[in-house]
Amino acid sequence: MPGVAEPVLKLVRRTTEPVAAQILRSTGAAVIAYVVATATLSEPAPLTAPLTALLVVQVTLYATVNMGIKRVNAVVVGVLIASGFSALVGLSWWSLGVTIFTALIIGRLVRVDEFVPEVAISAMLVLGVTSVAAMAWERVFETLIGAGVGLLFNLLFAPPVWVQSAGASIDGLAREMGQMFRDLGSDLARPVTVAEAAERLHRARRLDHDIVEVDASLQQAEESLMYNPRVRQGLLHRVVLRTGLDTLEICAVVVRVLSRTLTDLAKDRVDEPLFPAEVAAHITELFEQMAGAIESFSVLITTPVAASAEEAEERLADALTASRTTRDRVADMLLAAVQEHPRKWQLHGALLAEVDRILDELDIEKRAERLGQELDRRSADLHERHPRLLAFRRRLGLVKGAAQEKRAEVEVEVL
Incomplete structure (x- = not known):
C-alpha cells in the first residue's frame, strides 16, 4: 500500500476544512469593516478597511492576531515614512524612488514579513496626496478598523481546532510505516529481486515527503490551539503531538536505513531467500509486532480521551514487550546462522541495530x-x-x- 499517507492527508483536508465557513467569515468581516469605516471616517470609499479585514481573518485565531499586528505595523511605518519625506522634499520621481527604497528596507527591519510591500504601498499612497496629514491618519484608522473587525470576528466566531485533522495525518503516516514493515516481512522467506528491493527502498524514502505534509498539518493544529478561547491546556496538546511526530520522523529514517540493509542483502543473494525459512518466520513476526507498536504509538499521541489513551499505552507496552522478546530470539538465530555462514554478517548486525533503535524510540x-x-x-x-x-x-x-x-x-x- 505505497503512498497511503498522502491520500489520507488529502481526504482529511477535503472533509474537515470548513471552506464555506471561512468564506462567509471573511466576507462578513470585510463588509462590516467597510460599514464601520464609512460611518466613522470622511473617506468616501474606505476600501483599506475591508481589505485589511479580508487579509486578517485567517483559519486560526493565532494567525489572525499575528496578521493583524503585522499589517497595522506595516501601514503605520509606511505612513510615517511618507509623512517625513512629504514634509522635506515633496513628490518627484527621485523622492518617490527614495521613499520606496527606504520603505522596503525599514519594512524588513521591523519584521512585517509578507507585508514588506505594504510599507512601500502605504508610503506611496500617502506621498501622492496634497493633504498628507489627513490622508495618513485616514489610512491608519482604516487599517485599525479592518484589523479590529477581523480580530473581533474570529473571537466571536472562533475558527475550528485542527487537532483532529493533524491526528488523522499522523495516524495515516504511522499506518503507512506499519504497512511497510508488514510488506518487508512478507519478502524475507523468498528470493527478492534487486528491483523489488529497490522499490521498497524508494517507498521508504517517500516517507520524507509524507512527513513534510504531516508537519504542515501539525503546524496548523498548533496555531489553532494558541489564543483559542475554546481550548484549555493547548500547550500540552501541542507538545504531545510535536514530540510524537518527532519520534515517528526518527523511526521513518531508521525504516529507510533498514530498507537499504535488506536491499544490500538482496543484491548479495539474488537466487536465494534473504534468510533461512525459520529465521525469516521469526523476523516476519518481529516486523508485524513492530508495525503494531508504531500504530499503537500513533493512537496514544493522538487520543485526547484519558481512558482511550491508557488503553493505547497498554497495547503499546504489550507490543514493545513482544517485539523485544522476538528480537532476542532472532538475534540468537542470526548469530547461529552467521557462525555457520558468515557471508555479509555485518548486515545482520545492522538489521538488529536498526530494530533496537526503533524500539528504543517508541519506549514509553x-x-x-x-x-x-x-x-x-x-x-x-x-x-x-x-x-x-x-x-x-x-x-x-x-x-x-x-x-x-x-x-x-x-x-x-x-x-
Missing part, C-alpha cells in the same frame, strides 16, 4: 522523559519572555511550586 519511559524535557524547555522560554506575568501570579498565590507553575503556564496560554 523515553516518551515521558521527552515530554517532560519539552515542557521544561517551553516553561523556561515562558519565564524569559513573561517574567512579570508569572511573578504577579505567584504573588497572588495562583502558582505554588514548580509542578503547579507549569500547569498554570499551560492554562495561561501566553505562548
Whole structure:
C-alpha cells in the first residue's frame, strides 16, 4: 500500500476544512469593516478597511492576531515614512524612488514579513496626496478598523481546532510505516529481486515527503490551539503531538536505513531467500509486532480521551514487550546462522541495530522523559519572555511550586 499517507492527508483536508465557513467569515468581516469605516471616517470609499479585514481573518485565531499586528505595523511605518519625506522634499520621481527604497528596507527591519510591500504601498499612497496629514491618519484608522473587525470576528466566531485533522495525518503516516514493515516481512522467506528491493527502498524514502505534509498539518493544529478561547491546556496538546511526530520522523529514517540493509542483502543473494525459512518466520513476526507498536504509538499521541489513551499505552507496552522478546530470539538465530555462514554478517548486525533503535524510540519511559524535557524547555522560554506575568501570579498565590507553575503556564496560554 505505497503512498497511503498522502491520500489520507488529502481526504482529511477535503472533509474537515470548513471552506464555506471561512468564506462567509471573511466576507462578513470585510463588509462590516467597510460599514464601520464609512460611518466613522470622511473617506468616501474606505476600501483599506475591508481589505485589511479580508487579509486578517485567517483559519486560526493565532494567525489572525499575528496578521493583524503585522499589517497595522506595516501601514503605520509606511505612513510615517511618507509623512517625513512629504514634509522635506515633496513628490518627484527621485523622492518617490527614495521613499520606496527606504520603505522596503525599514519594512524588513521591523519584521512585517509578507507585508514588506505594504510599507512601500502605504508610503506611496500617502506621498501622492496634497493633504498628507489627513490622508495618513485616514489610512491608519482604516487599517485599525479592518484589523479590529477581523480580530473581533474570529473571537466571536472562533475558527475550528485542527487537532483532529493533524491526528488523522499522523495516524495515516504511522499506518503507512506499519504497512511497510508488514510488506518487508512478507519478502524475507523468498528470493527478492534487486528491483523489488529497490522499490521498497524508494517507498521508504517517500516517507520524507509524507512527513513534510504531516508537519504542515501539525503546524496548523498548533496555531489553532494558541489564543483559542475554546481550548484549555493547548500547550500540552501541542507538545504531545510535536514530540510524537518527532519520534515517528526518527523511526521513518531508521525504516529507510533498514530498507537499504535488506536491499544490500538482496543484491548479495539474488537466487536465494534473504534468510533461512525459520529465521525469516521469526523476523516476519518481529516486523508485524513492530508495525503494531508504531500504530499503537500513533493512537496514544493522538487520543485526547484519558481512558482511550491508557488503553493505547497498554497495547503499546504489550507490543514493545513482544517485539523485544522476538528480537532476542532472532538475534540468537542470526548469530547461529552467521557462525555457520558468515557471508555479509555485518548486515545482520545492522538489521538488529536498526530494530533496537526503533524500539528504543517508541519506549514509553523515553516518551515521558521527552515530554517532560519539552515542557521544561517551553516553561523556561515562558519565564524569559513573561517574567512579570508569572511573578504577579505567584504573588497572588495562583502558582505554588514548580509542578503547579507549569500547569498554570499551560492554562495561561501566553505562548
